[in-house]
Amino acid sequence: MVYTPPPELAGLSLAEIAQAVGSRGLPPVDQWKPEATSDSRMRIAADGTWYHDGSPVARPAMVRAFASLLWRDPADGQHYLVTPHYRQTIEVEDAAFRAVDMQVKDGALAFRLNTDELVIAGPDHPLRAEGDAEAPAIYLHVRHGCEARLDRSTWLQLAEHALAGGDDLAVHSQGAAFSLVPR
Structure with a gap:
């Protein structure tokens, strides 16, 4: 599937921005409550770079896919990558x-x-x-x-x-x- 980034922000009206926001189908990670937990061996650096096992994740499509699975536990602030059956911790240095x-x-x-x-x-x-x-x-x-x-x-x-x-x-x-x- 080919990824088409949204047009430049400056060229969009508020209605077009709202439509782009609403059209993005994201997984309902806040509704999934998997019991199995492990470490993803991933980290999001303070500059926004994603790492796996110490190496940068070079494919923007992979970063977008992982980002769609992010959830932060309100109780302890821990970030997770969540699927219906599994969740993995992810280190976030500053913001996701x-x-x-x-x-x-x-x-x-x-x-x-x-x-x-x-x-x-x-x-x-x-x-x-x-x-x-x-x-x-x-x-x-x-x-x-x-x-x-x-x-x-x-x-x-x-x-x-x-x-x-x-x-x-x-x-x-x-x-x-x-x-x-x-x-």
């Missing part, structure tokens, strides 16, 4: 995804992830600020407890948008307000 682009569309903030997925920030996909004034980090909730950390250029896009809207370093998307000031 990286947000690599952002666009403001019709009062909403749309983000492209390193897996080519599109996410619209809002009540179901909140933004949160961590770190401190010297080293802030902005995270976007993606799904199943997993987050995307905004890369530097995307963080700068978001900060410029916030500053254009006022001095409070806050942004709004789909009726929700998010402070960019680290807690």
Whole structure:
């Protein structure tokens, strides 16, 4: 099956972005409760690179496939790759995804992830600020407890948008307000 990435974020309307988000069929990993657990010997580095047995996963299609199976346990924060009959732990150094682009569309903030997925920030996909004034980090909730950390250029896009809207370093998307000031 040939993979066709979504068009550039800048060229899409909010309706087209929402349609692309809704059309992606993802496995219901939050509904699967397998008892068998082992170690996947996989790691997602802080820069978003996936590794297996210490070697980078070179095929983007494999990363997208594995990413669709990610789930983070709310009790202990452990990330897993989940199938109906098995789950494997996966080490995540910072965040499971990286947000690599952002666009403001019709009062909403749309983000492209390193897996080519599109996410619209809002009540179901909140933004949160961590770190401190010297080293802030902005995270976007993606799904199943997993987050995307905004890369530097995307963080700068978001900060410029916030500053254009006022001095409070806050942004709004789909009726929700998010402070960019680290807690």
